[in-house]
Amino acid sequence: MSTVSWLTLRGLFGRRRFLLLLPLPVVLVGLAVLSRWLGVTPRDWGPPVLVGLGLAVVLPVVALIVGTGVLGAEIDDGTVVHILTKPLPRWQIVLPKLAVATAVTGVTVAVPLCAAGLLADSARLGLALAAASAVGALAYSALFLALSLLTRRPVLLGLVYVLIWEGLLGSVVSGTRVLSIQQYVITLADRIAPTDLLLGDVSVPVAASMSALISVGFTVLAIDRLRSFSVAGETS
Amino acid sequence: MPEPTGVIHDIGYQRYTGPRLGRRAVFGALYLHGLRTAFGLGRSAKAKIFPWLVVGIVTAVAAALTAIRAQIGEAVMTYAQFADNMSWLVIFFVAVAAPELVSRDLRSGVLPLYFSRPLPRADYPLAKLLALATALWLLLGGPQFVMFLGAAFSTGDGMSGVAEELLDLLPSLLYAGLWAVVFASVGLLVASLTGKRAFAAGGIVAVFLMTTPIVGTLSVMPSRTVNELAFLASPSTLVGGVGSWALGDLLVSEDQRGVPIGGFGPVYAVVAVLLVSGCVALLLRRYRKVAAR
Numbered sequence: 001m002s003t004v005s006w007l008t009l010r011g012l013f014g015r016r017r018f019l020l021l022l023p024l025p026v027v028l029v030g031l032a033v034l035s036r037w038l039g040v041t042p043r044d045w046g047p048p049v050l051v052g053l054g055l056a057v058v059l060p061v062v063a064l065i066v067g068t069g070v071l072g073a074e075i076d077d078g079t080v081v082h083i084l085t086k087p088l089p090r091w092q093i094v095l096p097k098l099a100v101a102t103a104v105t106g107v108t109v110a111v112p113l114c115a116a117g118l119l120a121d122s123a124r125l126g127l128a129l130a131a132a133s134a135v136g137a138l139a140y141s142a143l144f145l146a147l148s149l150l151t152r153r154p155v156l157l158g159l160v161y162v163l164i165w166e167g168l169l170g171s172v173v174s175g176t177r178v179l180s181i182q183q184y185v186i187t188l189a190d191r192i193a194p195t196d197l198l199l200g201d202v203s204v205p206v207a208a209s210m211s212a213l214i215s216v217g218f219t220v221l222a223i224d225r226l227r228s229f230s231v232a233g234e235t236s
Numbered sequence: 237m238p239e240p241t242g243v244i245h246d247i248g249y250q251r252y253t254g255p256r257l258g259r260r261a262v263f264g265a266l267y268l269h270g271l272r273t274a275f276g277l278g279r280s281a282k283a284k285i286f287p288w289l290v291v292g293i294v295t296a297v298a299a300a301l302t303a304i305r306a307q308i309g310e311a312v313m314t315y316a317q318f319a320d321n322m323s324w325l326v327i328f329f330v331a332v333a334a335p336e337l338v339s340r341d342l343r344s345g346v347l348p349l350y351f352s353r354p355l356p357r358a359d360y361p362l363a364k365l366l367a368l369a370t371a372l373w374l375l376l377g378g379p380q381f382v383m384f385l386g387a388a389f390s391t392g393d394g395m396s397g398v399a400e401e402l403l404d405l406l407p408s409l410l411y412a413g414l415w416a417v418v419f420a421s422v423g424l425l426v427a428s429l430t431g432k433r434a435f436a437a438g439g440i441v442a443v444f445l446m447t448t449p450i451v452g453t454l455s456v457m458p459s460r461t462v463n464e465l466a467f468l469a470s471p472s473t474l475v476g477g478v479g480s481w482a483l484g485d486l487l488v489s490e491d492q493r494g495v496p497i498g499g500f501g502p503v504y505a506v507v508a509v510l511l512v513s514g515c516v517a518l519l520l521r522r523y524r525k526v527a528a529r
Contacts, residue, residue, distance in 0.1 A: 076434070156331070
């Protein structure tokens with residue numbers, strides 16, 4: 001484990017505020033257990049819990065907070081200078097940070113989703129959801145990490161993407177779903193474990209290739225941006 | 237012992253003899269400043285992007301609805317449904333505005349400066365809360381007023397048509413006020429917990445979004461009572477429940493049904509009051525100690 005990823009991990013977990021991430025997965029598993037215990041049919045509770053809560057809220061929100069936090073927090077308080085002045089190639093800064101963000105998001109989201117999928121249908125659905133959400137965690141983290149280098153307000157811009165693009169437009173204008181990570185995750189999970197609980201709107205090749213393209217593209221963009229990064233004070 | 241040689245020069249310091257404005261003026265200034273901050277007025281162009289993006293989208297939707305209504309002659313959405321459908325944008329606006337209002341002051345540590353003025357502890361959070369609620373009310377009420385103007389000018393019944401339209405508008409403005417108060421109190425409480433604007437925005441969105449699927453799950457539970465009480469779980473459906481109980485006939489026409497809450501209307505009203513007063517109480521509690529760190 002490189003020093004950069006070690007520092008990033010400590011930056012994420014060194015404060016109490018990472019505890020804020022816990023309620024989301026807990027609620028997810030809690031609702032699944034409650035529905036199962038009361039004997040509601042999975043057809044009824046599956047979509048709101050797995051998709052509505054898990055893939056549409058928990059995954060993007062956790063990825064947003066973690067993904068913009070790994071680099072954005074350091075840029076915010078100015079300590080990014082200490083890393084930038086070390087004789088490290090930029091990719092050795094971006095990649096470990098991306099790896100940490102993906103791992104933390106993936107574990108926080110995949111474990112409860114796996115449990116919920118297991119309760120809803122089968123172990124296969126649980127594993128499919130876990131695998132697909134890990135892919136989604138990578139794509140979201142790459143996107144939000146690049147955003148934190150492109151703008152001073154990465155969280156708000158990320159929220160525009162999650163709330164307005166995926167949430168609002170995605171439910172009205174169906175064409176925008178081709179550019180929605182959430183839809184890729186749903187499609188991939190549905191492909192691995194076909195059930196009637198998940199309904200993907202994009203084709204599997206599109207989902208797979210676009211997830212890969214977003215992950216790689218935004219990582220390359222982040223490395224490139226960090227190459228010519230200028231540390232400026234807060235302006236607004 | 238030598239004679240003291242120091243002299244005190246009169247360099248012209250003067251006492252302030254003008255009028256001294258009291259608590260009300262401080263409160264008013266904080267409120268006005270908060271309201272301007274929520275929309276990014278008096279700040280750089282960067283600070284205006286996100287608030288005005290939301291205002292722009294909401295107004296554009298209202299204008300589109302008005303145009304459709306003028307063409308086909310019947311309303312696509314009532315005023316109250318407009319407020320309900322804009323809930324994601326309202327959440328986003330709270331996530332933009334609430335951290336600007338309170339998290340910046342926490343982070344830059346200027347609260348001791350505020351509290352060294354004749355300003356009681358409770359006034360600071362209350363002024364901010366009032367400012368955020370006003371901003372949200374303007375955000376929802378402004379486009380409704382645009383829709384009203386469109387309807388009033390395209391009505392075929394003369395003044396009686398306008399009066400009827402006005403009677404539709406007024407309860408909806410009240411309903412928008414309910415939205416504003418509930419969302420502002422919850423959002424400001426979350427934002428006041430952290431000095432980092434990024435975390436505050438994420439936290440606000442997490443709190444509001446997380447609760448909506450809980451409603452979805454509870455409303456498929458095998459008990460009718462639970463189904464009818466499910467809408468308590470999320471602020472937006474809670475507001476919808478109170479609205480359809482208190483202003484029911486005024487908000488939705490006969491063929492559309494409001495939130496199906498059965499006979500639990502008073503429960504919804506009580507919970508809404510408890511939620512708002514609980515959030516305000518926690519906010520005041522937070523500001524009793526916050527600057528003393």
